[in-house]
Amino acid sequence: MKKRVVVTGLGVVHSLGTNLETFWSAIKEGKNGIKTITRFDTSDYPTKVGAQIDDFDPTVCIDKKEAKRMDLFTQYAIHATHQAITMAGLDLSTVDPYRAGVIIGSGIGGIETLEENCRVLFEKGPKRVSPFFVPMMIANIASGQVAIKFGLKGYNACVVTACATANHSIGDAMRVIQNGYADIMISGGAEASISPLGFSGFCAMRAMSENPDPESACRPFDKNRDGFVMGEGAGVLVLEEYEHAVKRGANILAELVGYGCTCDAYHITAPDPDGDAGARCLELALEDAGITPEMVGYFNAHGTSTPLNDPLETKVVKRVFGTNIAVSATKSMTGHLLGAAGGIEAVITVMALKDGFLPPTINLRDPDPECDLDYVPNQGRKKDIEYAISNALGFGGHNGALLFKKY
Numbered sequence: 001m002k003k004r005v006v007v008t009g010l011g012v013v014h015s016l017g018t019n020l021e022t023f024w025s026a027i028k029e030g031k032n033g034i035k036t037i038t039r040f041d042t043s044d045y046p047t048k049v050g051a052q053i054d055d056f057d058p059t060v061c062i063d064k065k066e067a068k069r070m071d072l073f074t075q076y077a078i079h080a081t082h083q084a085i086t087m088a089g090l091d092l093s094t095v096d097p098y099r100a101g102v103i104i105g106s107g108i109g110g111i112e113t114l115e116e117n118c119r120v121l122f123e124k125g126p127k128r129v130s131p132f133f134v135p136m137m138i139a140n141i142a143s144g145q146v147a148i149k150f151g152l153k154g155y156n157a158c159v160v161t162a163c164a165t166a167n168h169s170i171g172d173a174m175r176v177i178q179n180g181y182a183d184i185m186i187s188g189g190a191e192a193s194i195s196p197l198g199f200s201g202f203c204a205m206r207a208m209s210e211n212p213d214p215e216s217a218c219r220p221f222d223k224n225r226d227g228f229v230m231g232e233g234a235g236v237l238v239l240e241e242y243e244h245a246v247k248r249g250a251n252i253l254a255e256l257v258g259y260g261c262t263c264d265a266y267h268i269t270a271p272d273p274d275g276d277a278g279a280r281c282l283e284l285a286l287e288d289a290g291i292t293p294e295m296v297g298y299f300n301a302h303g304t305s306t307p308l309n310d311p312l313e314t315k316v317v318k319r320v321f322g323t324n325i326a327v328s329a330t331k332s333m334t335g336h337l338l339g340a341a342g343g344i345e346a347v348i349t350v351m352a353l354k355d356g357f358l359p360p361t362i363n364l365r366d367p368d369p370e371c372d373l374d375y376v377p378n379q380g381r382k383k384d385i386e387y388a389i390s391n392a393l394g395f396g397g398h399n400g401a402l403l404f405k406k407y
Contacts, residue, residue, distance in 0.1 A: 004243075009086070011188075015334075020087065024348075039195070050230045058079065061078060071113045072110075073191055081150065107189075107338040164400040166189030167401065169188060174239060189343035191339045221303065222365060232337060259284075261400050305331065326374050330345060333360075353407075389403050
């Protein structure tokens, strides 16, 4: 029999807040975390906005010297993990380190480190490239550094499935606990791609919004949407085997009861317009939990504000759940954190269950006729729900769905 998995801690780093309390309060109020980019000169870029973090201090929980040897995405991951472990009330000195593991993914990894060392190579030659270049850049280093920082010697891995990364990381961590390989898993996603190269790549694809107004650039399900808006940060959960959590008197926030994972096998960037694999992914999460679609009261959509995603995801939701479900795209407030998106959206989904509050989809002024569900437009609402899903899609056709239950 599969072991039960519960959530006992949450951590988040974002422009809306570098702690859970501030972040969740901003989400409930429908605040916009998107602003004009100031980290680099965007004069030659069609995209000018993003959910840039301006007030992050890595030395809160990382030694100053060590922080200099970490890319920003790893610093975000450690900071969010520190919050989540603190919230969970975990005394790691009493935990078997081989029964505690980490799966923190990143879609891009250390792109700022890559940019800087390429510049050094071209300007000063190969002998001036940093010896820390590779271990700062590689995507798995966030999981590795978190393990080092907190002494976690158990199952450790890194998932890289583009924008579905964090959902797959959390789902895979759930399986590790269910199958008896760990009692505790730290899981989520971290990303720091607001950089010249990161922007250049997505702008070249014409994937990002070219609306220069940060207050209206990200508008999921709206007829006037024109692309996603990039965000950065991290979202991390402490997942724990139920009996282990109860035995130590943990404050259980929610139960993770279902996980679905499929691939469109259709196109490198575009979702399959039939939506078959996307729908099957959601069905697998429901089957995993042993519940029926009408029991799910809230759906946190991938909701990217792109022309292709939003009507396709609407179609998939209607196919599985019908029209009687509340849906919101919190990327309207957070921007799209790529590999970390599912991490902060899992945090939001857990808090929606815990507080009985459905966050809004802001900037929804002129709905697309093809997007005809209840998207909790512009203002959140109180509603007690028992089950909620967080959905994610990624380049390569990756689909990942997490199903949480109120505790």
